[in-house]
Amino acid sequence: MSGSWAAQVNRIRRLQATDWELLRDVRLEMLSDTPMAYVESLAAARRQTDTQWQERAATMSGDSSITLIADDGTDGSPISGLMRVVIKQPQDPSRALQAMLISVYVAPEHRGLGLADQLLDEACAIAGAELGAGVIELGVHEDNARAKAFYERHGFEYTGASRPYPQDKARLEIVMARRLPPAGETQQSESPGAFIDDLGAALAPGQVAVDEQTRTTYAADLGPVLDLQLPLAVVFAESVEDVQHVVRSCARHGVPIVARGAGTGVSGGAHASQGCIVLSLERMNRILQLNADDETAVVEPGVVNADLNAAASEHGLMYAPDPASYKMSTIGGNVATNAGGLRCAKYGVTRDSVLALDVVLADGSLIHTGHQTFKGVAGYDLTALFVGSEGTLGIVVGVTVRLRYLPREVQTVAAFYPDFRGAAAGVLAVGRTRVQPAIMEMLDAGTLAQLDELYGSDLGERGQALLLIQTDGFGAAAEAALVREVLAAGGAAVTAESNAEAERLIEMRRSSRGDEVDNEFRVGEDVAVPRSRLVDYVAALEAMAVTHEVQLKVVAHAGDGNLHPTFWVDRVDREVDADAMSRLNQALDDSIDAALAMGGTITGEHGVGQYKLRWLGLEQPEPIRELQHRIKELFDPAGIFNPGKAI
Ligand SMILES: Cc1cc2nc3c(=O)[nH]c(=O)nc-3n(C[C@H](O)[C@H](O)[C@H](O)COP(=O)(O)OP(=O)(O)OC[C@H]3O[C@@H](n4cnc5c(N)ncnc54)[C@H](O)[C@@H]3O)c2cc1C
Structure with a gap:
């Protein structure tokens, strides 16, 4: 598990009257983002004067209103999420106060990361324990299965009431409500103990772990951790029936399930989410x-x-x-x-x-x-x-x-280049021979230096970039000869490796990702671009490193146009060089933008997981994402499978 400097920490606080400019900005943002979700129109909001925004902020921060805003913790930073709850006096004064959730917004780049959960938990806590409301109520569009599942997960139930949806009177708004515990009473509608008992009922004792050490070990994969959550339990399934039992039990209790293999993912796909269990499949290994x-x-x-x-x-x-x-x-x-x-x-x-x-x-x-x-x-x-x-x-x-x-014959060609762009051009040259290598990997000078340090090799002395190619099958030798010829003609120093040396080079390449998993000093990605743009993309990466004053290292499955650029700095000391962190992040964002501009993708093979959700909207337009959410709802209407990941 590794930490990431890129963690987006949320500070949640109550809106103050003086926050009126922040309120105006986020309100205009939310109205442009989802116009149909709010009663006010964007045009009307734009017509509001500064005085009117000041009055609004004063009302929204008044005694009968809980307006929570989330930001990154620095004063004046933009608002990443907002939730508004108003407190109502019931008609019967002997009854408890009632809270109404009337507005929720999470900025696109923060969606799926648990911010809505945090806002709701906080709003319920304040409404119940501080302001004395006994129940919180809300209305949700009848077709919004995702929102319904979200509120169900937070203990809301259907009241049976409905009313016309304010923005489209032909449709219905379904009323959901939840009891609010007074101060001192736990927020959980059910103790985790009851759930764990149900879970363990059909499993052997060693299959359910609730100790902190196991929960911590299984809390995250090798991707950057944005919001560390410990699972309620780790369950080790040993059979299909075990998995069925676990899923049924979680479905009954509304507990999310994060499946896990070996936890080597690098996008946070297997990170625990709030209140989940981790379901390990590692024992089902036959x-x-x-x-x-x-x-x-x-x-x-x-x-x-x-x-x-x-x-x-x-x-x-x-x-x-x-x-x-x-x-x-x-x-x-x-x-x-x-x-x-x-x-x-x-x-x-x-x-x-x-x-x-x-x-x-x-x-x-x-x-x-x-x-x-x-x-x-x-x-x-x-x-x-x-x-x-x-x-x-x-x-x-x-x-x-x-x-x-399994190929009987394998030939390995190592082509060393004076620069990385030359190696990228070599990839295209091989393609034009219409020989299909089994492996075509590209390593830059930084990676060669790292491998030399790790293995005591002399790759760096042989060139500034390496194109490692393997042909296989009965035609391997003839294909390798053609590859050598075309690469030598393109200016490479080409060697045919002995079997043992070739195997060593390939294994070194495989492990070159190992200690490169993002940590406080590095950020890395796995974009892919059309192969015809490889040379341009490599040039763009090099320019980004110069612009943002960071170092660059790249390994690539070049045959697929799939690159793993890593931007890094020698040393990041938060006290003296906080700027390095933002430079690294900028370089990373630029590398994503450039890949997309060249017709590429934000992820060639590692998956979106949790970490790359912030870029998904850049690649996939809303209608496509909406379709994917509808597919998800069809398979998983209550949203228990790996919430906040992948789509
Ligand atoms: C050194 C190193 C090199 C790597 N090289 C590559 C590479 O060359 N190519 C590449 O593609 N990736 C690579 N990766 C990333 C990673 O190894 C892959 O993503 C791998 O497929 C993850 O497998 P895992 O068993 O570790 O899954 P995990 O990390 O445990 O899980 C990955 C995702 O799959 C889900 N999942 C796991 N099991 C199941 C299941 N049974 N049912 C449903 N969902 C499930 C999880 O919820 C999660 O979303 C590398 C990682 C490292 C550390």
Whole structure:
């Protein structure tokens, strides 16, 4: 687990009358963002004078109003979230005061990160314990399943009442309410103990861990941590029935489930979310079938990628997708992230090797998607939909994969260049020969220096950038000869590596990501660009590093145009060099913008997880995101699977 300087810390405080300018700015922002969600129109809000905004801020910060605002903790910083609750006197004075939640807004880049949960918890606490309200009520549009699931998760229930939706009188607003505990009484509508008891009822004692050490170990994957949450418990499933029991139990209690393989993800997809359990699949690690003639295997989700490859190799077969984490990461995690890897240049990514899946759905039922054959086009391709869904649609409990032939011959070519752009040009030159290497990896000078330091090698003396290419199959030697020729003609110093040295180079490349996981000194990404833009993109990265006065290191699955740039600084001391942090963040944002401008993507293989949600809106327009949310609602109407991730 690593910390990240980029953590977006939220300070939640009550609006003051003096905050009127911040209020005006956020109000205009929320009205442009979702005009239909508020009664006021953007045009009307724009016509308000400064005096009117001052009056509004005074009213909203008055005694009968709780207006909470979230910001990053520095005075005058923009508001990232707002929630307004008003307190009403009931008609019957003997009854408790009533709170009405009338407005919620979370800025797009903060969505899905738990800010709405924090605002709601805080608003309920103040309304109940400080202002003495006995109940809080709200209205939600009848079609807004996401909002309903959110409020249900927070203990709101349907009152049975409804009224016309203010902005569209033809539709209904459904009334939900929740009792508010007075001061001193716990906020939880149910003690976690009752839930844990239910969870443990059908599991062996060693399968449910509630001790702090285990909960801390399983709280996060290797991605940057924005908002560390400890799960209520970690559950170690050992069978499909275990998973079904866990899902049913969580569904009954409205507890979110974060599935976890080996926790090697680098986007925060397996980070615990508020009030969740982590469901570890690592003990479901059996290879159930290996059908050498069909060239397929059926595995449980916790099988480690390298173990499947070792078993397949006994039959002259291999499981092709090989993330550099292949010795640790699980097939279930690979499926959920649609992992790529070195060999994907030739053999495709995980989705291209998955034929069928067994998945436990949000109601605990088990489905089987896909087929045992390489071909099969019946109906919508649900298998492909689950691959890459990052644990948000269901829990993968079985995977049928396609195996490929383990190449008998492999040739490795190392081409050293005086600069990184030359290596990027080499990638295109190889493509133009129409030879398809199995592996085509690109390492820059910073990465070579790092490897030399780690392994005592002399890569840095041989060049400033390395293009590492492997051809395989019966034509490997002829293909390698062609590759060597074209790279030498392009100015590279080309060597044919001996088998042992080649294997060592490839293994060094695989581990070059290892200690590069984002920490306080580095930020990194996994964009992909069309291969024709590789040279331009590498040039743009180098320019960004200069502009923002940060260092740059890049490794790339160059055959796929998938780059892992890392921006770093020698030393970040928050006291004396806070500016370095913002320079790193700027460089990172610029690298995303540049990739998108070139027709690329924010994530080639690591997934959106939690960390990249802030950029997703830059790549996918609202209609596409809305469609994805509707798919999510279809599979998981109560939103218990990995909330706040992936979409
Ligand atoms: C050194 C290193 C090198 C790496 N190299 C690569 C690389 O070359 N290519 C690449 O693509 N990635 C790479 N990664 C990232 C990571 O290894 C992959 O994303 C991998 O697929 C994660 O597998 P995991 O078992 O660790 O899953 P986890 O990290 O545990 O989980 C990843 C996601 O999958 C979900 N999930 C896990 N299991 C299930 C399940 N059974 N059902 C439903 N959802 C599930 C989780 O909720 C989470 O969203 C690398 C990471 C490291 C540390």
